[in-house]
Amino acid sequence: xxxxxxxxxxxxxxxxxxxxxxxxxxxxxxxxxxxxxxxxxxxxxxxxxxxxxxxxxxxxxxxxxxxxxxxxxxxxxxxxxxxxxxxxxxxxxxxxxxxxxxxxxxxxxxxxxxxxxxxxxxxxxxxxxxxxxxxxxxxxxxxxxxxxxxxxxxxxxx
Numbered sequence: 378x379x380x381x382x383x384x385x386x387x388x389x390x391x392x393x394x395x396x397x398x399x400x401x402x403x404x405x406x407x408x409x410x411x412x413x414x415x416x417x418x419x420x421x422x423x424x425x426x427x428x429x430x431x432x433x434x435x436x437x438x439x440x441x442x443x444x445x446x447x448x449x450x451x452x453x454x455x456x457x458x459x460x461x462x463x464x465x466x467x468x469x470x471x472x473x474x475x476x477x478x479x480x481x482x483x484x485x486x487x488x489x490x491x492x493x494x495x496x497x498x499x500x501x502x503x504x505x506x507x508x509x510x511x512x513x514x515x516x517x518x519x520x521x522x523x524x525x526x527x528x529x530x531x532x533x534x535x
Contacts, residue, residue, distance in 0.1 A: 410491040411511045415446035418486060418493065422514060422532035426461050429528040431468075437461035442504075442516070442532055444484075452484040454495065456504065468524040470499035502526070 412418055422442040429438045438461065444454040459477040460466060466474040480502065484495030493506040493514070502520040509515055512534040520526040 410488050410508060412486075412491070412508050413488055414449045415444075415452050415486045416449070417511070418444045418452065418508075419446050420444060421535045423535050424516070424530045424532045427528055427530040429458075429467075429526060431526045432524060433465065433467075436465045436467065438467070438528070440516075440530065440532070450486045450488070452482075452486060452493070452495070454482045454484065456480045456482055456495075456497075467526070470497075472524065500524070506532075 420443075422444070424440045426437045426439050429436045438458050440456060440458045442454060442456050444452055446452050457477065457479040458467065463476050466476055467478065469475050469478045470480075480500065481498045482495040482504065483498065484493055484504070486493045491508040493504075493508070495504040495506070496502070497504075497520075500520060501522045502518060505517045505519075507515045507517075509531075514532050515529065516532055517529045518526065
């Protein structure tokens with residue numbers, strides 16, 4: 378069955394669309410980022426003690442993140458963590474229980490959404506970092522596999 382559209386309705390619809398009544402030219406605001414390039418992220422970032430969940434349970438761990446820019450949005454760095462109590466340990470990349478370890482990281486900075494994502498070179502860890510201001514970032518860490526770890530913390534530029 379074929380429907381016939383009355384010419385007046387067709388003309389009315391065409392006019393409304395061509396006049397912009399159903400326009401999709403609405404511009405969404407892009408969040409403003411306190412940091413414009415990876416070079417502005419360079420430096421040492423530290424955190425106070427944070428609770429970390431790993432295979433052994435909850436640990437209290439402090440951390441230091443060092444960032445070096447390679448380009449405007451490509452970075453490398455190191456992340457060093459240390460447990461507060463020597464009786465509670467994490468694992469290094471070989472699975473040995475330790476109270477401190479340093480991980481080499483590669484990452485990418487996205488100024489459009491103020492985020493930095495870094496991956497560990499010897500383990501499956503992913504650091505998702507949101508820039509809160511020029512001197513403060515929030516870090517979410519996730520690692521799956523044989524030695525799973527998760528935490529969220531705030532790091533301050535030193």
